[in-house]
Amino acid sequence: MPEKNAKTLRWEKSGQFTLEAQQGEEQGDLFICEIVNWLVKDDIASMEFPLFSLAKQKDTKTREYRRGNKTVRIIPSSVGAATVFDKDLLLYIGSQIVEARNKGLMPSRSAKISSIDFLLGTERGDGAGSYERIINMLRRLRGTTIETNIPTGEKKVTQTDGFSMIDTYTVLSGKKGSRKIVDKKTGKSEEVETEKVFSFTVKISEWLYNGLMNFEVLTLDRGYFKLSSPIERRLYEIARKHCGDQPIWKINIDLLAEKIGTSRERFKVRQDIRQAIQADALPQYRVALDPSAAPDDVVFYTRNTAKLSMELIRTNCARWFQTLERYDNVEKWRKQKVLPASVLPANADV
Structure with a gap:
């Protein structure tokens, strides 16, 4: 009533x-x-x-x-x-x-x-x-x-x-x-x-x-709300939930793809991640790729440089951090030769 x-x-x-x-x-x-x-x-x-x-x-x-x-x-x-x-x-x-x-x-x-x-x-x-x-x-x-x-x-x-x-x-x-x-x-x-x-x-x-x-x-x-890319919105949500107030958090790229909600092939997900790295638009966090991991780890880290530096010193990870594919070394990674997907075998991982 x-x-x-x-x-x-x-x-x-x-x-x-x-x-x-x-x-x-x-x-x-x-x-x-x-x-x-x-x-x-x-x-x-x-x-x-x-x-x-x-x-x-x-x-x-x-x-x-x-x-x-x-x-x-x-x-x-x-x-x-x-x-x-x-x-x-x-x-x-x-x-x-x-x-x-x-x-x-x-x-x-x-x-x-x-x-x-x-x-x-x-x-x-x-x-x-x-x-x-x-x-x-x-x-x-x-x-x-x-x-x-x-x-x-x-x-x-x-x-x-x-x-x-x-x-x-x-x-x-x-x-x-x-x-x-x-x-x-x-x-x-x-x-x-x-x-x-x-x-x-x-x-x-x-x-x-x-x-x-x-x-x-x-x-x-x-x-x-200013993020126009759906992938970037999901990356930010995932970073906010899992990285939170930590200086650094990393996740396997395949597991990240599940959390994002994409069924794209791994090399395409990697391309999406690279676009997000280059755009550097996420609030609070930045994104990087760790090529030393297999198949790859995606690294989220704080924009607070002082907090990040202290963590890298504390964990003795400064050298490892320098090897990551980051927003501030995009040109270095661009110069690396990568074969076009069309000439790679079907099971290739680039």
Whole structure:
């Protein structure tokens, strides 16, 4: 039964939470996402497992990952799998839920979001295509099914759950104006009406909500939202979870590929890593390759040079560090002769 005077949890721009009476709301509080300065919080489970597609085009391929007794299966809908860029919405909502939890409050799973606040808060533009991008993001998040036996919260018995990252969504939009669309074949143009999303309400999954409410999260650098490469976003998440505050952390390239969520061949993964090394865009961390390992180790290390130097001296690893393929010796590695993949045998590893 609907409550006549349900209350809405609201974050005021002054930095305080208040409860406001809302007429006709469904039973349960509606969390209004209005935090001005918020720390980016990422749930640990999705940092560990590649739940989101790296594709920039529609991805309808079912993916499955196993580690020990943990299994994750991602089943897209006809509109495609939820992407690492769609995850921005979950980061936005989750960060504000955690902030409310830190204040001793109990925010609900249903959140109301101002479109402009979301777009600006996650470094997105408010262009003519914003309506279509938001609605497609919601469709993918709602339509992608995740089957997992990863326990969250205080559950002691492992069970397999099937869910979407969001249960429901409602979008409020209106006419924004019109724009010209040109047919590339005929050269003819026509005026089409454009929509603007004013706000939208999302109910996140209980699985995600449990993790947030139990503080199963880590803080991300806001520079994460500026990363335009899906691979770089995953590399940063993996580094944040596993390297954390350590000066150095390394991982086998094949295991890293699993965590990234790519099925590309090893030499292509190595190319992706090299692009990330050269771009040197990850917040907090840098990436390197250790060619002395077989097949290769990928090394993550802090951008804090003083902290890094102390660790290299303490572990007597300065000489080893100099042999790594790093951002500051790219030219050296470029000059090394590598045969094109087309002339290598099928089992070659370059």
